[in-house]
Amino acid sequence: MGIIWAIIVGFFAGLIARFVVPGDKEPRGFILTTVLGIVGSVLATWLGQAIGLYGENDGAGFIGAIVGAVIILLIWGAVARRR
Incomplete structure (x- = not known):
C-alpha cells in the first residue's frame, strides 16, 4: 500500500507544482507528473x-x-532556457 500511496501523493504534488510554476518546457503527462512529485518528495526529505x-x-x-517538485521545476526551467 505504501507504493500506491506514494504514487497518488506524487501525482497530486506534481500537478500542484506544475500549476505553481508556469512554463511551456515543463514535463507533461501523467507519468512525468507523478515522477516529478515523487522525486520532489525524495528531494524535500533529503534536504x-x-x-x-x-x-x-x-x-x-x-x-x-x-x-x-517546485524546486525541480525551477531547475528544469533554468536548464531548458539554456538550450
Missing part, C-alpha cells in the same frame, strides 16, 4: 534531513513534496 528539519525516519509529507 530536510540534511538541515535537521526531519529525523532519520521522517518524511517530508505532502507540502514538502510540493516544495521539492
Whole structure:
C-alpha cells in the first residue's frame, strides 16, 4: 500500500507544482507528473534531513513534496532556457 500511496501523493504534488510554476518546457503527462512529485518528495526529505528539519525516519509529507517538485521545476526551467 505504501507504493500506491506514494504514487497518488506524487501525482497530486506534481500537478500542484506544475500549476505553481508556469512554463511551456515543463514535463507533461501523467507519468512525468507523478515522477516529478515523487522525486520532489525524495528531494524535500533529503534536504530536510540534511538541515535537521526531519529525523532519520521522517518524511517530508505532502507540502514538502510540493516544495521539492517546485524546486525541480525551477531547475528544469533554468536548464531548458539554456538550450
